[in-house]
Amino acid sequence: MTDTGTGIGRRGLLAATGGLALTGLLAACGSNTGRGGGGSGPGISQWYHQYGEPGVERAVKRYADSYKKARVTVQWRPGDYDRQTAAALLTDSGPDVFEVNGPTLDQIRGGQVVDLTAEIEPVKDDFNQAVLAPKIWQDRIWGISQTVDTQVLYYRKSLLKDAGVEPPRTLDALVDAARKLTTAQTKGLFLGNDGGAGVLGGTPLFAAGLGLVTEDGKVGFDDPAAARTLGKIRRLYADKSLLLGAPTDWSDPAAFLQELTAMQWSGLWALPQIQQTFGDDFGVLPFPADGPHGTPAVPVGAYASAVSARSPRKAEAKAFASWLWIERTDLQQDFALSYGFHIPARTSLAKKAARLRTGAAADAVRYATDHGYAEPLRWTTASRTAYQDALSRVIKDGADPESELRTVVRKVDAELARVRKR
Amino acid sequence: MTAPTAEALPDGQGARGAAERRRRTPGAGFFGPQRRSLWFWIFVGPFALGLALFTYVPLAWSVYLSFFDAHNTVTPTDFVGLGNYTSMLTDGAFLSSLGTFALFTLFIVPATYALSLALAVMVNRLRVAQAFFRSVFFLPTACSYVVAALIWKLSLFSGVRFGLANTVLGWFGADQTAWLSTTHPPWYWLVIVTVRLWLQAGFYMILFLAGLQRISPQLYEAAAVDGARPGWQTFRHITFPQLRATSVAVVLLLVINAFQAFDEFYNLLSDARGYPPYARPPLVYLYYTALGREQNLGLGSAGAVILALIIAVATVVQARWLGLGRKED
Structure with a gap:
């Protein structure tokens, strides 16, 4: 009877590993591919x-x-x-x-x-x-x-005016503005429910005048400026200026339209809906520049x-x-x-x-x-995951950006070496 | 097709005729004992074939892939030996996912166990409306993990001021909390654990109820005669030991369920851009590595093999430790 125990174990084991390959198999046979049979042409x-x-x-x-x-x-x-x-x-x-x-x-x-x-x-x-x-x-x-899709920072002109805030042109100004715009009912800024790690990606690095991967295939953010900039994103979170846990994520303008937030990072695709609701009472900005070599940044894809x-x-x-x-x-x-x-x-x-x-x-x-x-081709998913994990830890856990980035640089270096060979 | 001909033989030919008929009829041979192995394969064959095709082949293939650099391919050529295993075992994210899983199991198994046992004991003592409460507590089991996770995420523990939890806190003047996005303190565990408790407790309550109803009332009577006080003393010395077989089964099932944790984690915490680095159990991590856009099937398979070995070892140890299936004394 002791066998029953290992029997269950074996089944659990097989289910767990078999599932991996099985999923691929099912995905392959479960669908009509649309390639019609018969007919002419x-x-x-x-x-x-x-x-x-x-x-x-x-x-x-x-x-x-x-x-x-x-x-x-x-x-x-x-x-x-x-x-x-x-x-x-x-x-x-x-x-x-x-x-x-x-x-x-x-x-x-x-x-x-x-x-x-x-x-x-x-x-x-x-x-x-x-x-x-x-x-x-x-x-x-x-x-x-x-087509080209892009993301911009939407802001409510009237809310900014009431709070006496200018549309932010630098990252420091954005941190300030978000704090001043935060009230009991409305948060200052919405960067997605994860606090920005997902949607921002490399954008803050570009805003600091850096990049993800250089032209010659090296890590583009092995620079003290990177840690400084990411630390400011952490500031937004620590100030409690960020809207988190909204019913819809950054790609949907609902949070902005429901006045849960005064500013939101979202796609260009949201513009018609926002225009319909607020008329002229909104504006768009690029992600603001940071530091002496900074430049405004918008991701295009x-x-x-x-x-x-x-x-x-x-x-x-x-x-x-x-x-x-x-x-x-x-x-x-x-x-x-x-x-x-x-x-x-x-x-x-x-x-x-x-x-x-x-x-x-x-x-x-x-x-x-x-x-x-645009995210360079050499910026592989493994690199992106490592960077995104680090960014999330910096933003939410207050992890030290410098040491987090050091780990990411090592990982991305290895990925770049992998894609260089062959 | 010859059977009807045999049946058509005229009656009244005596016992000899009948025996003759049996021998000659192919049908009789077909159903006879000598064909047992044929029937064994007819009944077992489809299952064995399915098991081989959908379990053993993928399993073996997965092990095969784990020794290759298999980016975006299931027929790799670039042999890397144990490279995938070493990179998986030195990957901080994978190790932390194992840590996450251990933490989750350490909490969810005792919590579900205690809650479902408490529910069972309470429902069992009811004199009226027992069936009603049994059904009410069992009902969440019928709900899908995905649906429950979405309700928890979007309505109960939504981070905005009109989420249920935040509304209640608002009555007491507290700030709104982003339950799933706050890591200090890790409020997301509250969401993950409560959804699983809600979904599972009813099912295990039914198992415990069945166990409770099998305990002979004479034991309680004898205990009362011996002076045992009803309540804790009776529970501690009669009920709990008598539930041993049920308890072992429940704990095993709970651990296996915890190993397979994926649905509620994925639906509560993932978004279009990926998954946060916290509360990421191994299956979720491997799902992103192997089946997500990364399509690193070699690395993912290595992780799956490592995970499978851990599960195998843990289950064997657990079975020995709990004495699963050991004859009751």
């Missing part, structure tokens, strides 16, 4: 993550239908999209063309995506260079930027369209991706501006967009152009 499947704005799904299906050279089936995938694609790319049942928050360096090096240099080359200079840069590895381009290397119809898939995201500028403009609020990835289109030429939107576009930085 080659079938291509295209994956999108679920956009929050109404109308996007219908629009992308319309684009796919209007492509004549192949039958394109669009899959609209709610849930954790990055994880779904990562699992699907390990199998033959993944998408042919898919949008990706990357492609990541390991996806490129692992040969999971197809080289799209030839397709982009003729119009390469028209793309926003900051967001195109992380799509390039060893002079080849691995994804076509679809782009979902890119990539072609799976496992696709049985790579040529057709490349042709379709190139048709939609390079040739058809009318559809790209429609995609960026008719539903949500994104900056077109093509500079020529961004300049033409009327919605982006007035008010706060125009400011945001200007910040993205002047102060935009």
Whole structure:
């Protein structure tokens, strides 16, 4: 009977380890990949993550239908999209063309995506260079930027005026302003429910005039200024100026709209909703500069369209991706501006967009152009996790930024060495 | 398909005919004792196949992956030996996740045990509405961890002034607390532990109730005759020892459940940008390493193997220590 005990143990053990591989297996077989069987003409499947704005799904299906050279089936995938694609790319049942928050360096090096240099080359200079840069590895381009997304600091003009606070232009001013704006009912600043470690990422480092990874592939923040700046983010938390535990996170303007906070860091996509609620009573700012070498910073990023290397119809898939995201500028403009609020990835289109030429939107576009930085390709997930963990400990636990950063620098150094080899 | 023909033989051919029939009918042979191994495989086969395909193959594959640099691939070529194991065992984040888990288990197992036993004893003493209270306490078991975690996060322990906990504190003039974001003091444990207690206590209460109802009333009568006072003395010397078998099962189940902690942690604390470095049990950490965007399947598998070994050792030790299944004296 003693066996019963080890029996349960064995089962628990198997369940725990087997689950790891099993999850991948289930993810692979549990889904209809959209690659239709039968019918005439080659079938291509295209994956999108679920956009929050109404109308996007219908629009992308319309684009796919209007492509004549192949039958394109669009899959609209709610849930954790990055994880779904990562699992699907390990199998033959993944998408042919898919949008990706990357492609990541390991996806490129692992040969999971197809080289799209030839397709982009003729119009390469028209793309926003900051967001195109992380799509390039060893002079080849691995994804076509679809749109540019950026994040800015939203503030309520009236609340700042009542508190006698100027819109903050330096990090010190931001710390002061957030403290003064905090009342019993309203907090000064919302940087996400985790206190900012997640959404800010490298932004404070750029604001201090540093970076994540240098051009030549070294750690970009091995500098005393980094610790000084991160210490000020801790100040915001210690002052109790930060809104924490709101029902929705930083990406949603709800906390700002419900006046739970006077300032909020959020995406450009939130702007129409904020405008609708507050009219002109709000403004946008970049993340303020810090220190003598500081510069304002806004992160820019782009979902890119990539072609799976496992696709049985790579040529057709490349042709379709190139048709939609390079040739058809009318559809790209429609995609960026008719539903949500994104900056077109093509500079020529961004300049033409009327919605982006007035008010706060125009400011945001200007910040993205002047102060935009994109996370470099060499900034791998392992590096990001290590840095984010350290930032969280600095902000919430009051850990010493210098020693925390020293650990991160070691870890990132090792990661950079890993990606340098081969 | 020949069976009907055999059945169609005319009656009245006597016992010899019947025996003949049995011998000739293929069906009879099919159901006969000599085919036992065939039937064994027909019944056990699908299960064994499923077990092999969905448990042993992934398990072996996971062990195989753990010796390779398997970024974004399940068919790696870059052999790294024990490299993944050494980096996992020197990874501060993984070690701290093991610490988190140990802390969680040390608290949640005794707490759930005590609470469910207390509930069972109380419900067992009820003379009226016992079924009602039994159902009420059992009901949360039917709720999913994900749903409960979201209710705890968004409504009960939301960090804003209109969260339930903060509203109650507000009546007494206290400041609003960001329950899940505060690390000094670690209020997030309150949220994590209460949600699990709420979900689990009812189920274990039922197990204890079953145990309580099996205790012979004569024991209590005999104790009363011997002068034992009702209440603590009776509980300590009669009820508690009599519940030994139930207790062992409950503790084992609780520990195994704690090992598998993932749902409420993930749903309470993760966000679109990842997971905070605190209250991160090993499964959550490995989930991010292997299946998140990092897709480091080699490192993740090494972590899974280490975790599996720890669980195996802990379970064996526990089974020995508790004397699981030992004959009752």
